[in-house]
Amino acid sequence: MMTSENIIEVKNLKKAYADNVVLEDISFTVKKSEKVVLIGPSGGGKSTLLRCLNKLEGDYSGNVIFEGEDLNGASTDKIRTLRQKMGMVFQQFNLFPNKTVLENITFAPIKLKVATSDEAKEHAYMLLEQVGLSEKANAYPQSLSGGQQQRVAIARALAMNPEVMLFDEPTSALDPEVVGDVLSVMEKLAADGMTMIIVTHEMSFAQNVADKVLFMDKGKIADSGNPKYIFEESENMRTKSFLSKVM
Numbered sequence: 001m002m003t004s005e006n007i008i009e010v011k012n013l014k015k016a017y018a019d020n021v022v023l024e025d026i027s028f029t030v031k032k033s034e035k036v037v038l039i040g041p042s043g044g045g046k047s048t049l050l051r052c053l054n055k056l057e058g059d060y061s062g063n064v065i066f067e068g069e070d071l072n073g074a075s076t077d078k079i080r081t082l083r084q085k086m087g088m089v090f091q092q093f094n095l096f097p098n099k100t101v102l103e104n105i106t107f108a109p110i111k112l113k114v115a116t117s118d119e120a121k122e123h124a125y126m127l128l129e130q131v132g133l134s135e136k137a138n139a140y141p142q143s144l145s146g147g148q149q150q151r152v153a154i155a156r157a158l159a160m161n162p163e164v165m166l167f168d169e170p171t172s173a174l175d176p177e178v179v180g181d182v183l184s185v186m187e188k189l190a191a192d193g194m195t196m197i198i199v200t201h202e203m204s205f206a207q208n209v210a211d212k213v214l215f216m217d218k219g220k221i222a223d224s225g226n227p228k229y230i231f232e233e234s235e236n237m238r239t240k241s242f243l244s245k246v247m
């Protein structure tokens with residue numbers, strides 16, 4: 001096994017809320033630069049799995065090994081350090097409403113002392129250019145469209161120079177006409193070699209970007225493979241039935 005190449009290894013992950021088993025025996029690996037896309041019916045456990053990866057969700061059994069270190073059982077300090085290497089983008093942007101776009105992006109690097117104020121600003125302007133929002137540096141989140149806010153949220157996550165980016169349905173809350181802007185920022189990031197784990201209902205995006213697709217149903221990885229296999233070849237009844245409903 002080429003474990004050294006794996007940036008994330010998930011082994012026999014199980015998670016329950018009281019009696020409700022939400023994740024059952026989940027195992028998979030993510031290599032550096034790989035794009036792993038999680039698809040599947042609502043309630044199947046995709047978001048929960050993503051939150052377990054950076055320990056936003058504690059209390060699971062099994063292992064999440066990130067760059068060789070097991071998050072399960074790691075100290076709070078260690079988890080904080082590891083979490084800094086994982087950028088997360090949520091469905092609901094979660095920008096700081098009382099900070100400008102620039103302040104949203106520079107806040108964490110300055111507070112966590114990974115950059116001086118000048119370095120953080122310089123980096124932020126670079127990132128704003130990357131997401132196509134240079135002219136919005138001094139705007140406040142509420143003056144931006146949902147798609148613009150989500151692109152700021154992506155820039156904010158990138159400001160910490162993460163090793164991995166986790167996306168939890170980043171376009172689900174957006175008006176259809178701005179979804180493409182966010183997806184194209186993500187496609188560029190993918191082409192630049194970022195390691196990405198993405199929960200999405202955007203099937204053509206999944207098909208274009210994924211190296212590996214995990215089809216999650218009822219808390220399990222019910223099917224997995226490259227996009228050609230999942231979208232064209234799989235004979236798995238659950239995969240086929242799900243895809244026939246969403247495509």
Ligand SMILES: Nc1ncnc2c1ncn2[C@@H]1O[C@H](COP(=O)(O)OP(=O)(O)OP(=O)(O)O)[C@@H](O)[C@H]1O
Pocket residue numbers: 017020022040041042043044045046047048049
């Ligand atoms: N904080 C929580 N407390 C109790 N149950 C939860 C909690 N979060 C999620 N669940 C349950 O876990 C299951 C999986 O939810 P999850 O949000 O991970 O699914 P999903 O595949 O991401 O669905 P969707 O596509 O609708 O977001 C659901 O049955 C949900 O009700």
